[in-house]
Amino acid sequence: MKNAQSNELIAEIINLEAILNLPKGTEHFISDLHGEFDSFNHILRNGSGSIRDKVYTLFSQKLSVEQMDDLCFLIYYPEEKIHSLKLRQELTQNWWYEAIEHLLIIVRFSSSKYTRSKVRKALPKTYAYILEELIYQYDETTDKKAYYRQIIEKIIELGEAERFISDLAHLVQRFVIDHLHVIGDIYDRGPHPDKIMDSLMTYHSLDIQWGNHDIIWLGAVSGSKACLANVLRICARYGNLDLLEDAYGIDLTHLKTYSRETYQDNLHFKPKKNPYRKLTTTEITDSMKIQQALSIIQEKLEGQLIQRRPEFEMDHRLLLDKIKNDQLTIENHSYNLVNTCFQTINWCNPYQLSTEEEHIINDLLEQIQHSQKLNQHMAFLVEKGSLYLAYNHNLLIHGCIPLNEDGSFQSIAFNGRNYAGKKLLDLFEIKIKEAFQRPWQTDDFATDLIWYLWCGECSSLFGKKAMKTFERYFIQESETHIEEKNAYYKLRNNVDICQHILNAFNLQGEDAHIINGHTPVKQIKGESPIKACGKMIVIDGGFSRTYQKVTGIGGYTLLYNSFGMQLAAHKPFSNKETTIENNDDIISTRQIVDRQIKRLKVKDTTIGASLIKDTELLKCQLENPTHFSSTKQTKKN
Structure with missing residues (x-):
């Protein structure tokens, strides 16, 4: 024994x-997706150009550029590509055979860095034995070649070639990327964060660092009415109320009826132009009025929260009680208020919800907390997510580590104890999970702290002194709209500051980096995503179409394989159909960030x-x- x-x-x-x-497996870093499912889906399928690299490496001497591009898109979109070829009647016996042979070559090549056990687990059950035989026992000798040819011909003869090709294509996608990092902001602005979440839930290996836009959805499900008001208002602002209604099954009838009866047309609250579809007149009007209703409900709820949490040090954001005769006094300066919609405010108690407002927000909170699909998505976000991750010598964080002007960690006191740097983020993360586990507690410290992460000065996700939502809605003077950034965003260009942060997270090697999202890199103005001599990499390049005029590109992603790091800049994604029809990949340029002297x-x-x-x-x-x-x-x- x-x-x-x-x-x-x-x-x-x-x-x-x-x-x-x-060899170390390839890591794929992606951030600030903001509901842009089609663009995200394409980059996930092509591995930010990794598949194209392998196809060109293997076939540049055998196939033309056009043939290699066809092969790439067969791997990205096997079902769609085969359907298109069927319609054009271009599927011959020889095409099926060559396609399978080419895909098998790529599968062998891309799986070579993994153990046989790991590869076996990834194989589809239907063809596991056949695939294992074709991948591992392959031999170019004459006798064996006839054996393999017979297997492939029999697959075609039995009408299984289409399914077999699809399985091979998805295997290539699986083997090319070993692990995915999503560095925050899956939600808001774009139309389909739900589809992104569905896709991530089936992905073989990943982690998520929560973004500020993710945290308010998580906060809403955890019981924060202030977070819920923000979620609803932002959906109305970007013309995405159908996300709540159609994807998550939230009934907005009561909210719509109340908003129509209470508020007037106010063009300042007109939803932003939806780049994905044309909103109907009714949708525009409803979004306009709902946004007014939610902006007031939000101000009231946030005021209540600030008053019960003096430790958040946010009294300067209590504004409703400082309004007199449509004038607001801020720091001894009075401003005339415009676009006002204050008809439900009780000026004797401005932060008190009206009876109907309270009924609406309670009803919506109950619906949000009982939406099966949304709760599945949020549970997955908690399971796979964190505020930061130290992984393979890199610190992954969506926003920032709050700093003072001198580079020291900014601190805040909770319950008589000061928190800063890593300890502050650890506290935030503990409380996020605690609030999610107790959704029936709607105004406890843990739940309120999730809202603080959305807009508090010491939040690692917000990274600014104050959020000026009220000023942007109701004050014309643009100087009041400015949101002062944390010192981190200036100091992150400094190598010593970056190393100071890395040291605090026990990442001290020369090959350690900080990888951020959150702030769009304005490439169009010459800004570089690589900062502090490569110690800091910012990969928010504008997946969201809203930001692409500012960034000049369609997003950044990062690849980290056994040879080092490469940053990929992507051109804007048009649409799936055009992309497939024209073999129009969206990789623009690659830039080496860090090349390893010795293969990892x-x-x-x-x-x-x-x-x-x-x-x-x-x-x-x-x-x-x-x-x-x-x-x-x-x-x-």
Whole structure:
């Protein structure tokens, strides 16, 4: 028995140490998706150009550029591409055979850095045996070649070629990218964050760093009425109320009826032009009036929250009680208010909701918290998400680490204790999960802290002194609209500051980087996403069409493989149909961020460190089986 156990331990040690010497898998970094599903979906399918690189490496001497592009798009969109070829009657026996052969070559190549066990787990059950035979037992000798040819011809003869090609294409997508990092802001602005979440929930390996726009959706489901008011108002502002109604099943009838009866047409609240579809006149009018209703409900709810949380130090954002005769006094300066819609405000108690406002927000909160699909999405966001992640020597964070002007960590006191830097973010994360687990508590500290993350001065997701939503709606003078950024955004260009932050998160190697999203990089004005001599990389390049006029591109992504880091800048995505029809990939340019002198292996990664510990433990167990047996029994008892 002991010999059998020893043999098992030896086999596992050999296996683990062999894995440690495999090349590091490719990481794919993406951020600020803002509901842009089609663009996200394309970049996920093409691996930010990784698949194209492999196709060109393998076939540049055998196929024309046009043929290689056709092969790329067959991998990205196998079902759609085959359907298009069917309509043009271009599917011959020879086409099916060559397509399968080419895809098998790419599968063999892209799976070569993985263990056979890992590859086997990824194979579709229907063809697992056949695929394993074709991938691993491949031999160019004459006898074997006839054997493989017979397998492929039989697949075609039995009418299984289309399904087989689709499975091969998805295998290539799976093997090209080992792990995906989503650095925040899946939600708001664009039309389909729900589809992005559905896609992420089926992805083989990923993590998510929450963004400020994700946190208000998470806050709403966790019971924060202030977060819910923001979610509703932003959906109305961007003409996306159908996301709530159609995707998440929220009935807005009561809100629409109330808004129509209470508010007038006010063009200042007209929804932003929807770049995805033309809104009907009714949709525009409803969005205009709902936005007015929610802006007032939001101000009232946020005022209540600020009053019950003096530790948030946000009294300067209590504005309704400072209004007299349609004038607001801020820092001894009076401003005339415009576009006002204050008819539901009780000036004796301006932060009190009216009876109907309270009924509406309570009803919507109950619906949000009982939306099955939204709760599935938020549960996944909590399961896979965090405020920051230290992974493979990199610090991944959506927004910032709040800093003072001198580069020290900005602190805030909660319950008599000061928090700053990593400790502040750890506290935020604990409270986010606590609030999500207790959604029936709607005004406790943990739930209120989620709202603070949306707009508080020491929030790592907001990164500004104050959010000027009220001023943008109701004050004409543009100087009141300016939102002063945290010192982090100026200091992150400094190598020493970046290293100071990395040290605080125990990331001290020369190859350590901070990877941010949140602030669109204005490439059109010459801004670089690579800062502080490469210690800081900002990958928000404007996936959202709203930002593309500002950034000049359609988004950045980052690839980190065993040879180093590459930043990809993407041209704006047109639409799926045109892209497939014209083989119009959206990679624009690649830029090397960090090239490794020595090729990285699994042992150099975060997972590798864990495997090394496992290996050492197994070696100790092998040397002293009696001790480990008794320890195991003690734990069992």
